[in-house]
Amino acid sequence: MVRDTKIPQGLVIILILRNGETIVPQGDTLIKSNDKLLLAAESYVDELGVKLNEITIDREHPWVGKQIKELDISRLTTIISISRKHKMIIPNGNTLIKAHDEILIYSKSKEDFGGTEIVL
DSSP: OGGGOOOOTTEEEEEEEETTEEEOOOTTOOOOTTOEEEEEESOOOOSSOOEEEEEEOOTTOTTTTOBGGGSOOOTTEEEEEEEETTEEEOOOTTOBOOTTOEEEEEESSOOOOOSEEEOO
């Protein structure tokens, strides 16, 4: 179960990916063989100039209707997750960006994506 998992202090399991299904775990959620876990840190010391931004894509955003691989963003930037209609998507290059998506971006570049900079 999630609550019995031995992970370093300060880390939290925020998603479990199991056979194409995305699970938001509770303490009594069972972790099975071949599950993929998405972890988040409760705190982060920025020694490398890394930043996280969360942006909401409005209808006029230039990314709407484009696949991630088509976006003009730095190679030092990764779209970590997309929240769409209360579902979490772990994207790849073929993932299509849609209006109202909430996107979490990890970046080591100085590029400004707008949105909310996340300080952990």
